[in-house]
Amino acid sequence: MTGHLLCGLADNPALPGALLDRLVERAVADDAEGAELADALSERPDLGPVRAAALAARDEHVAIRLAHSGLLDAADVDPEARPAVALALLDEGVAPPGWARLLAAHPDRGIRETLASRPGLPLDVVETLAADPDVAVVAELALWTTEPSIAARLAAHPHAEVRRGAAFNEAVPPVALITGEGLAPARSCLVCDREEIPFTHDPYCPRTDCELRGGAACAGGHESTVHEIREQAARNPATPAAAAASLVGDPSMLIRWALAERADLSQELYARLAFDPVLGVRAEAAGNPAIGEPLIRALAAGGGGDEVARSLARHPRVPLDVLAQLAAATRIGPTLLPRIATATPAELAEAAGAADARVRMLVAERRDLEPELRDRLAADPNAAVVRSVAPHPGLSEERLRAVVARHGALVLARVAANPDAPPDLLEELARHDPPVRRALREIAGHRNATAEALSPCLADAKARPRAGGHPALPPEVIVDLLADADPAVGRAAAANPALPVGVMARLLRS
Structure with missing residues (x-):
């Protein structure tokens, strides 16, 4: 089978236009391997509209990718026959406005649900989706709509699943979803829509047609969905800090964890969360950029565990003396x-x-x-220390050689990763005995690698595919690699810009 080689040709930036045309024809005509080949070709920046249209006609996935890359014209797409492609063109703003109205009435719920997540829809389309008979479509709209009046209306929707979507929508602060003030109780949820209550869904449910979330439960009060609503509202940055703060003592770990992500709480509340009994909540609060230096120092001195220490170390404003303390006490x-x-x-x-x-x-x-x-x-x-600095651009050949002489195999891979490592040094690193495999993998993709440096890389299973695509390899070696037992190596060789054009043509004739 030569499918992997043809895909390699599709990746080859040096493929002449005439051979690219033949490869596109092959992808369109070949039922067995055409899909993979078309997928590889869709990544090329030099397709042009004619080739792109031919590939799009052959494969839906490829058509969507080409639509997102700007290579597909709306005139080449029938929105009724290819609604997923039409959605991609709507995303890019190049589809006629009428397509949104057409897709809002599509019989496939998945298409309408996907449409509901798209920004900038006409108001009449938003209204149509808000009245959709399928709650999944309305819930998706509640999550994404930027129309404040629609978002506010959906936050009071009788179905709890729709309220769950609205709870994370930033168009309207979901205060009522936390306090319940002025809001009638939800009448239904996904659980009581489908099961006789009380019911708790098995997290390891074996039913392939079941759409309930793991642990979903309802005993008449839509308990799991109400909890998720509060969690989403706690995480929503549009929720006023005062409303979110009312949840800081909530028994749910997930709600407290969501609060620990917020950037607008008081330092007193952050302190409560930073010393929460749950490690995950503490670590989330410790890494929050909104916490101040006094709390950072208190946490560093409090011995909250390695996870908290690592979160503190990643804090963008941690004092350097505290960072030094953390580095000494925790593996960063x-x-x-x-x-x-x-x-x-x-x-x-x-x-x-x-x-x-x-x-x-x-x-x-x-x-x-x-x-x-x-x-x-x-x-x-x-x-x-030397391993960390060895890949730094600008290090002279003399210093790189001194590093290798002083530390040997411990630093070889990092020296090989230096973008300024000269060809003769890479050759010496590649010949190191015993071989340093990580160094070989760095050399295999290095821009300064020579054929002599690449030769030892071909002996390493993980470095071999990278080396096979390096243009410094001699053409005869590249041609030999086309027959390699590892398809990844063969594909890399076929994608090598140094592959002779005559060999490219021969592969296409095979």
């Missing part, structure tokens, strides 16, 4: 933290001089360090 790992990303040059220089290597490692994750500071970290005696 080599990652660019928000506070380090926004640190001033003076702050970075101070942190880079910390006695604790774990703090210096955090600074080394920045990729825009001043040259003097970058070079100082590259000369650090700690291998973890």
Whole structure:
């Protein structure tokens, strides 16, 4: 089978226009492998309208992708025959307005439900969807409509599922859904619509046709849906802080967790949430950018657990001395933290001089360090610090070689990831004995890799597909890789821009 090779050709940026035409014809005509080939071709930026229309006619998924990429014209689509494609064109604002009215009356509930989530619908279409006989369509509209009058009306809808959608809609503050003031109780929910109550849905329900959410329950008061309404309202940023704050003592962990995400509560309420008995609530509050320095310091000193400490470390305004304390007490790992990303040059220089290597490692994750500071970290005696700074652009060949000489295999992969690593150094890293597999995988995709550096990469199963697509490979090696037992390697070789055009043509004739 050559399907993977044809898909590789479809990925090849050097494919001549005449061969691209033949590949499109193959995709349209081939029933067995045409769908996969058409999918690969739809990613190309050079299709043009004629080829795009041919591929769209062959495959619905491809047509939707081409519509979103701006390569499909509304004149080429029948909205009644291909409503999903019509929805994609509506999303892009290139479909006639009448299509929305047509789709609002479509017999497929899924089409109407999807339409209800789209912004900018004409008011008459919104009204049609608000009166839809299927509650799923109305609930979707309640979640997404930007019409305040419609959102307010749906928040008082007699069906609890519609209210659930309205509870997270920012068009109207869902205060009444929290307090219940002026709001008649809901008359039904999805559970009592379908089951004899009292009923609690099995989270592991084996029925393939069941649409109830896991744990959905109703004993006459639509209990699970009412809980979800309150949770959504607690999370909704349009809910006034005072209304949301009334839920801070709620027995539900999920509601308190939702409150911990908010950006508008008082520091006193954040403090309650930050010392909640549930770890997840505490960790969410600890990472909330709205909490102030006093609470950050109290949490850091309180020993709330590693998850809370890691959330604090990711806080964008955590004081650097607190961050140093957290790095010493908790495994954070080599990652660019928000506070380090926004640190001033003076702050970075101070942190880079910390006695604790774990703090210096955090600074080394920045990729825009001043040259003097970058070079100082590259000369650090700690291998973890050096590993973090090794991929930093601008490091000279001399410094990269010094790093390898000092730390050996511990840093090879990160040196190989440096975009400025020169070809001769990559060749030496690739020949390291024993091989450092992570380094080979970095070299396989490196822009400076030579054929000599890529050759050892072909011996590693994970590096081989990346190396197979590298244009520095000799053409004869690329051609040999087309017959590789691993289809991913063959596809990468077929996508290699250095593949001879004659071989591309031969693949198309096979």
